Amino acid sequence: MSHDHHHGHNPPAPMVDEVSDFEALEIAVRELCIEKGLFTADDHRKFTEFAEHIGPTPAARMVAKAWLDPEYRKLCLTDSLTACKAVGVDLLNPTGFGTPSDYTDVRVLEDTPTLHHVVVCTLCSCYPRPILGFQPEWYRTPNYRRRLVRWPRQVLAEFGLVLPSEVEIRVEDSNQKCRFIVMPVRPAGTEGWTEDQLTEIVTRDCLIGVALPKPGMTSNIKLPVHKAAKPAH
Amino acid sequence: MAELNTTAPIDDLVAEAANWTPVSLLEQIKEQGRTWVDLAVDYGVTNPDPPWKTSLDGMCEVLAAGTCSSMAAVEKGWLAGDTDRSTLEGAPPLPLLERRWEEDALSETLYQDVPYPERQLLALVHSLIKRGLVKEEDLAARMKQVHERLAAE
Numbered sequence: 001m002s003h004d005h006h007h008g009h010n011p012p013a014p015m016v017d018e019v020s021d022f023e024a025l026e027i028a029v030r031e032l033c034i035e036k037g038l039f040t041a042d043d044h045r046k047f048t049e050f051a052e053h054i055g056p057t058p059a060a061r062m063v064a065k066a067w068l069d070p071e072y073r074k075l076c077l078t079d080s081l082t083a084c085k086a087v088g089v090d091l092l093n094p095t096g097f098g099t100p101s102d103y104t105d106v107r108v109l110e111d112t113p114t115l116h117h118v119v120v121c122t123l124c125s126c127y128p129r130p131i132l133g134f135q136p137e138w139y140r141t142p143n144y145r146r147r148l149v150r151w152p153r154q155v156l157a158e159f160g161l162v163l164p165s166e167v168e169i170r171v172e173d174s175n176q177k178c179r180f181i182v183m184p185v186r187p188a189g190t191e192g193w194t195e196d197q198l199t200e201i202v203t204r205d206c207l208i209g210v211a212l213p214k215p216g217m218t219s220n221i222k223l224p225v226h227k228a229a230k231p232a233h
Numbered sequence: 234m235a236e237l238n239t240t241a242p243i244d245d246l247v248a249e250a251a252n253w254t255p256v257s258l259l260e261q262i263k264e265q266g267r268t269w270v271d272l273a274v275d276y277g278v279t280n281p282d283p284p285w286k287t288s289l290d291g292m293c294e295v296l297a298a299g300t301c302s303s304m305a306a307v308e309k310g311w312l313a314g315d316t317d318r319s320t321l322e323g324a325p326p327l328p329l330l331e332r333r334w335e336e337d338a339l340s341e342t343l344y345q346d347v348p349y350p351e352r353q354l355l356a357l358v359h360s361l362i363k364r365g366l367v368k369e370e371d372l373a374a375r376m377k378q379v380h381e382r383l384a385a386e
Binding site: 013014015016017018019020021022023024025026027028029030031032033036038039043044045046047048049050051052123124125134137140141142 | 262265266267268269272273275276277278283284285287288289290291292294295296298326329330333334337340341349350351354355357358361366367371372375376378379380383384
């Protein structure tokens with residue numbers, strides 16, 4: 001008797017079937033560090049699990065909620081720690097076990113039609129990871145960090161964000177203890193939207209300030225990373 | 234906005250990094266290692282990051298964690314040019330600002346043609362070797378074992 005084996009199973013997702021030297025190097029250096037007592041396997045596991053679980057959704061949801069609820073918007077601006085708790089993140093204890101990136105202040109920067117904020121960390125790449133996940137590569141580069149504070153309008157234009165001259169641009173520099181997210185102006189064409197729908201268009205790039213939210217735009221820009229052509233001075 | 238210090242140590246570090254002795258093992262990996270950008274294309278995988286990325290991030294964080302009562306004091310010392318942490322109890326093996334600035338310097342010199350996050354990994358290992366926290370020969374031997382171990386699975 002013949003059987004029909006086509007039961008509608010999806011083919012397995014492709015996977016990389018070789019171990020690169022980089023993968024082997026990461027494993028090797030980690031094992032040696034543990035053996036030498038630089039850190040414990042348990043501590044490393046905790047930090048790695050934290051890295052795996054964070055993303056931009058909490059921050060996006062804060063903005064979406066603020067657009068829908070004037071009282072929550074006020075809370076974001078006056079008591080950001082409580083506002084973060086409303087989206088499930090306790091900034092005073094973000095990991096449950098501590099991290100050198102622990103900090104106690106996240107500020108929400110509210111845009112207006114004539115004021116646009118954008119965030120940077122000139123010293124390294126401080127970023128509000130518990131609510132925004134990991135920073136993109138371009139945010140970490142000296143190219144972005146040195147140039148944004150000097151030529152913000154030009155750097156934003158490289159991201160495709162060209163702002164009229166009457167819009168003031170304010171660059172906020174993050175540090176070890178204080179991080180920022182941007183609350184953009186709610187775009188036209190989102191009347192009657194639910195919180196979930198609004199959350200989807202508040203992308204990571206919007207929360208840093210290098211993009212504006214738009215109906216239909218739910219992904220971040222893919223930017224090639226270049227070394228700065230102009231010297232910093 | 235506060236005045237930017239345009240003669241910050243990072244510029245000195247970048248200038249200094251141009252003369253850092255390359256680490257042979259890392260140069261070999263740089264030349265011959267297959268990066269995620271290429272592997273993902275070859276195997277049709279859409280994940281933007283390699284599977285070891287979060288482990289690398291975990292390692293960077295845990296190396297910067299310490300029992301020092303004030304992490305700010307460690308970073309402040311580094312910015313002022315004081316890199317001696319021998320008197321600071323519980324100081325971390327590789328504080329964040331040092332590691333990031335060395336990564337910046339190496340990303341503009343020795344590892345400028347390496348994509349991210351492989352560049353971050355090479356810079357981290359370079360910083361560890363430079364400080365004597367791991368040895369190049371130990372790493373080479375362990376990498377060989379790792380390759381053999383994983384090939385046997």
